[in-house]
């Protein structure tokens with residue numbers, strides 16, 4: 233590789249902040265491969281996501297924030313499997329070498345890597361349109377991964393955190409007409425920014441739910457769509473089960489409650505993408521333990537409904553009346569099938 237590229241990697245990526253030692257990492261960046269040690273009783277969990285400028289994030293996004301988002305959305309997949317992060321690789325395509333951009337990107341990445349104790353172990357650096365691919369590697373005890381396939385009739389359906397914040401943030405962050413960020417107070421601006429760029433990867437919750445949850449997924453396309461993935465994956469030999477969701481229980485943030493009008497609430501909470509919260513199903517016999525385990529971590533864990541025999545998703549209002557879920561219009565909020 234060219235000296236300039238070598239120097240760039242040394243300066244911004246092969247740094248002490250990003251390539252810190254961690255049990256299980258035998259060799260980090262610098263050789264032809266990284267080496268990871270996988271204990272005999274564990275499985276290596278791997279997941280990869282690419283974010284393209286102009287498709288998955290605004291072209292002028294802040295480099296540090298972007299780095300945070302890229303790593304967090306990947307870590308969220310480990311969380312959804314109940315895996316513990318080990319290390320990650322980074323493939324970066326850059327249109328130009330900008331020292332300030334690289335500095336910001338490296339710092340944001342390092343802050344996130346150290347927060348989640350996931351060390352950079354290698355990567356690839358090329359010239360081209362701005363694109364960031366991260367692959368995370370984690371460990372999960374053999375047989376204990378949280379799969380999408382285990383939901384059973386009667387299981388409770390739970391979500392971590394709050395729903396719809398990233399969907400609420402997107403039109404503001406992409407400066408859509410009528411969504412002026414500057415019209416909001418500073419705390420709301422910061423909350424929306426964080427919801428989109430710094431979603432919490434629910435790793436501790438995922439690990440705490442090993443052996444308790446029957447199925448899990450992280451919410452990237454919107455709760456309704458991701459819950460349907462779980463229900464379909466859990467079909468087995470019989471027809472896929474369905475879900476009844478109690479609309480009054482859907483957890484939303486303060487800023488969401490204030491900014492989103494009644495008619496949009498359900499569509500955004502159930503249809504908005506990019507939340508990266510966990511949606512899990514829990515058999516009745518484990519519900520009390522699962523709630524206690526996640527809430528002990530200081531993470532909201534809300535029962536929003538249950539798995540039922542009739543396929544599809546029904547929404548139940550506070551009076552007990554059920555209607556099939558229709559989400560017309562929610563795509564307006566930025567969920568554009570571009571994953």
Ligand code: ADP
Nearest residue numbers: 233241245261262263264322324354355356357
């Ligand atoms: P090779 O030609 O053997 O594929 P490269 O020249 O692409 O190797 O990379 C040299 C070393 O630098 C490798 O260890 C690789 O993992 C590391 N590396 C390259 N780009 C990055 C990056 N963006 N972040 C971290 N490590 C990187």
Ligand code: MG
Nearest residue numbers: 262263264265
């Ligand atoms: Mg090589």
